[in-house]
Amino acid sequence: QVQLVESGGGLVQAGGSLRLSCAASGLTFSTYTMAWFRQAPGKVREFVASITWSRTSTYYADSVKGRSTNSRDNAKNTVYLEMISLKSEDTAVYYCAADQYGNTLRPNEYEYWGQGTQVTVSS
Numbered sequence: 050q051v052q053l054v055e056s057g058g059g060l061v062q063a064g065g066s067l068r069l070s071c072a073a074s075g076l077t078f079s080t081y082t083m084a085w086f087r088q089a090p091g092k093v094r095e096f097v098a099s100i101t102w103s104r105t106s107t108y109y110a111d112s113v114k115g116r117s118t119n120s121r122d123n124a125k126n127t128v129y130l131e132m133i134s135l136k137s138e139d140t141a142v143y144y145c146a147a148d149q150y151g152n153t154l155r156p157n158e159y160e161y162w163g164q165g166t167q168v169t170v171s172s
Contacts, residue, residue: 066131066135073128084096086145106152130143146160
């Protein structure tokens with residue numbers, strides 16, 4: 050049974066930083082491209098960042114580019130998203146997702162999803 054469990058969300062002041070983690074189990078982690086998506090109230094789920102299964106490429110949405118770092122530790126089956134200079138518009142539920150041998154930004158291409166972790170940025 051595949052499980053993706055996000056952690057690290059919470060309440061952060063604008064301008065602050067946080068690190069989200071997503072621990073995976075039940076899959077061959079090194080063969081999965083891992084991505085982060087987010088969904089704010091009343092909005093569609095949007096792509097935030099991804100790191101390919103081969104670790105050769107990372108992608109970022111324009112809204113977080115330059116403020117985010119996506120990394121993975123295959124020994125720990127964990128992917129991380131570090132964000133700095135947080136803004137109120139970063140407030141959302143953040144989800145991690147897995148796509149085997151994938152290289153896509155489209156959420157419907159991802160096979161497995163976590164339950165999400167809430168990030169709230171106060172101004």
